[in-house]
Amino acid sequence: MSAPLAEAMKAPRNGWRVSEPPPPHGVSLPQSATIRRVVANNPGPMTGNGTNSWLVEHDDGCVVIDPGSTDPAHLDALVAAAGGRRITHVILTHTHHDHLDGARPLAARLGVPVCGFHASAEPEFTPDIGLHDGDAIAGLRVLYTPGHASDHICLETADGVILTGDHVMGWSTTMIPPAPYGSVRQFLASMQRLRERHARLLLPAHGPAITRVDDCIDGLVAHRRAREDSILALMPAVPRTLDEIVDSIYHNLRPGLRRAARLNLHAHLEKLAEDEKVVAQGECWMTAAP
Structure with a gap:
């Protein structure tokens, strides 16, 4: 065995992973007093048990993050999960279709804007409100985190929770496409940026909440480094x-x-x-x- 591959195989592989029993679809699942999850009925190899649509409360109502599915039952469940609070914005972490597709139907139904990174990676989609790194919206801070997608953002609450979209997931590694859609170098830089935020909890768009934040980020970075070494060795x-x-x-x-x-x-x-x-x-x- 070559030295690079031997070193790669020493890297921790699975200690960062977290899993959960398949959650019910179309049901409001409380994460905290102000954050709820509704899982879309779109399970698959790339989506796990389905896309997590997150509802986060703020002073004037709540936002829906990554509505994903166009299934009317899922959109009904998102409205019901608001519990009577006014939904003020629909926000996208990025424009892959398992996040984007339900955004326009839900926003049109509610009469609210769709928000996303100002430079959309989807040619047929332009956000109503274009977001930039560092912006504040509905009590959330925008963190630009390219890598998995060129228009990927994470959203940080004031009390140390980061909604990570597909950038950090605990059930699986993230698919990184080649340029211009993605970048391994940008992905690693974005991971370092999230590591430096010292979040107490990560809420991904697929899979369960991540409580061992540093372990998960470090494990995912180690996986990428090990993959690079194994590619070089072979x-x-x-x-x-x-x-x-x-x-x-x-x-x-x-x-x-x-x-x-x-x-x-x-x-x-x-x-x-x-x-x-x-x-x-x-x-x-x-x-x-x-």
């Missing part, structure tokens, strides 16, 4: 296509996850190319000459 000395490299690195990969694995690999190779550790030749990649 990179061919002659040009190979992405699909050939996927086959050599990922074993027993479920068919439904192959696309995500390919995108992740491509994103890692982009970073390694910037670091001058691998080189691209047309559609192929190989290790850089020593």
